[in-house]
Amino acid sequence: MTQRCLIVVPTLSTKQIAKKQVDRNLMKFEAVTIKDIAKELGLSTSTVSRALRDSYEISAETKKLVLECAERLQYRPNPIALSLKEKRSRSIGVIVCEIANSFFSQAINGIESVAYTQGYNVIITQSHESFDREVTDLDFLASRSVDGLIISVSSETQDFEHIKKFHNRGLPIVLFDRINEDIATHKVTVNNFKAAFEATMHLINGGMRRIACIVNPSHLSITKERIAGYKQALADSGIDYSDSLIKYCTKGGINGAEVEVAVNELLDLNPRPEAIFGLSDKLTVGAFKTLQSRKIKVPDEIAVIGFSNSELTELLSPSLTVIRQPAFQMGEIATQRLISLIESKRPSHDFIKEVLDTELIVRQSSVKPLGRVKSSGV
Amino acid sequence: MTQRCLIVVPTLSTKQIAKKQVDRNLMKFEAVTIKDIAKELGLSTSTVSRALRDSYEISAETKKLVLECAERLQYRPNPIALSLKEKRSRSIGVIVCEIANSFFSQAINGIESVAYTQGYNVIITQSHESFDREVTDLDFLASRSVDGLIISVSSETQDFEHIKKFHNRGLPIVLFDRINEDIATHKVTVNNFKAAFEATMHLINGGMRRIACIVNPSHLSITKERIAGYKQALADSGIDYSDSLIKYCTKGGINGAEVEVAVNELLDLNPRPEAIFGLSDKLTVGAFKTLQSRKIKVPDEIAVIGFSNSELTELLSPSLTVIRQPAFQMGEIATQRLISLIESKRPSHDFIKEVLDTELIVRQSSVKPLGRVKSSGV
């Protein structure tokens, strides 16, 4: 339809027409360029370009002509040519461990919403909790010339050199959730210490003392902070800490088997723990699932509490007490920071570490029927 | 580190050095180009390019030299320049209504896994069940010159002209889940008729006759097919169909309020329906949630069954009987088809509509404790 206009234009040589025709037959998506407008109107590409950008050196009539023609031909500027010229792609890369995880899908929602309004593409990759895959993803995204990166590292990631490498080269990067203090850039996280502290206190106030944790690898920032909050709550309540109550899942519970093993080990303990605290979404749900399949009564035999952003936790039986993170908001903030980093003329040196508050939602799974409930949580 | 090599090269003019220096200070990510290698080695860019592509017209020594230099300078080809030249971006766009929906996040997982291995980027956008947003997304993606598109339309989409427009222009498109028969291209879907038929039969076999449905807008392909399956099951069982038992949710249950209203209307019916059939993920979960909050006993007072890909449905109380779609596989197939479309030399005219089977997972919510259970489902 729009292309047909081009064919009737006398200034198009037969050769050119033939070329467009062939492309048409091959059904390849051939976009209208600034050249087509120029030929249609007998102008130069520079004039057309300037007219479209509303430059002062183009007369009003010419502008009108060009604009009208662009509209008629359905001209769309080619972002790839722009990218090549401006050395930016207006796209940002995201690396998370998994999309099919409520926390991350909500965070991505936040990322996407901000990126969209600012005219940026979002390219999402998943590390699947694998360090190697994370490195590959990073190379991939950097080589696809994204303008910046939002990263939550995999559970296997101990070494951050692969990220530092690009960061040192000047690629804007924002870290969220699982962060690293050594990299000087914006970070977005929650108050993991406080969240874990409050959750643990909630259990302790409910009369429990043997509180087990199922956690991600110890080298992750979130693990350290959450464990610290847990320990602080124990210490404040005069409860001894025991290593035997902490079970690590190296793959972050991405496969259920790992969590199952951890839960079973905890159940074999003598005396059994009175509660299980899941230190991340997958771990909480995984632990709950294992307890259900083993017909362990929650919270009677063992209470459950944990981090989770799934919307279904309140419908579980018993309904699950969770720590909910402002995932969407985290994604929004991370993206705003990243874009400001990308668009700033000169490198900034004061970086913000945004620490958001979590929400403890107390439901059935953490309240023993006979327990003395002194507090309802927050 | 790598850039420093450039500075010591004598063939670089002072002006060029100054330029790189400034960029360095501005901390802008300046990539190594083929030119840098050429200057470093005193070769032409064409020779370097050919050496890197292992052309036969380049001597073995030169190749070795270039390869070594490229490695040392950490040269990465600029995909944007490639895209401009080859008129392809090696990226595919995805439009779904929502990422934070198990079905779609799993489908995206499938899409991403195939795209990744084939060297394609995935750019994800969400329509949030809005037709306008879908049109905007489409324009956005097309203007970002994606090589192809994978689309599941929004619940508001009745008119497919916006998609046809790009399809007719030759942009490869694959439809999945919510499809349209008028567009001649590959499609990936499930046997919705059979899925709904089986689910309905399962309820009927359990002794229920007044089976209500909560559904997406009637113009969607999946709605039509599922309703047809439902009606067929009723007809085969000699049960009269009643319009009053079908409740439409125009926004596909993206906000819970809509579903709540629908469920409440069903509960006000006299006599009350014996079962509620949720015809999509959000609707099933939303209906269940509403029933829970209203303290309606499931399945005793009312049974629940529905489409859902959430992994938590088995942990609900009662555990939820669901129809599970092979979402990951659907994403994989759609992407394979799309890439073959993109990479085919000439336009194909025989398109495949892939229809996959669903899985009915019978659990507690659909089985009345006193009902005569004749069949366990499939």
Place this chain on the structure above:
DNA sequence: TTTAGGGTCGGGAACGATTGCGTAAAAAAA
């Protein structure tokens, strides 16, 4: 009448990579 200057526009280089074509030097054949 000449010239300075503003208003409009075109030419051409650039962004990074590929590629057809031309060509020097080296090797092979005469």
Place this chain on the structure above:
DNA sequence: TTTTTTTACGCAATCGTTCCCGACCCTAAA
């Protein structure tokens, strides 16, 4: 030794767009 062939490389155009640098015409001041 001369001619032909092969080897190995450079030049320049190309993709779509922007932008610097002229260049033209017309008007107004000198």
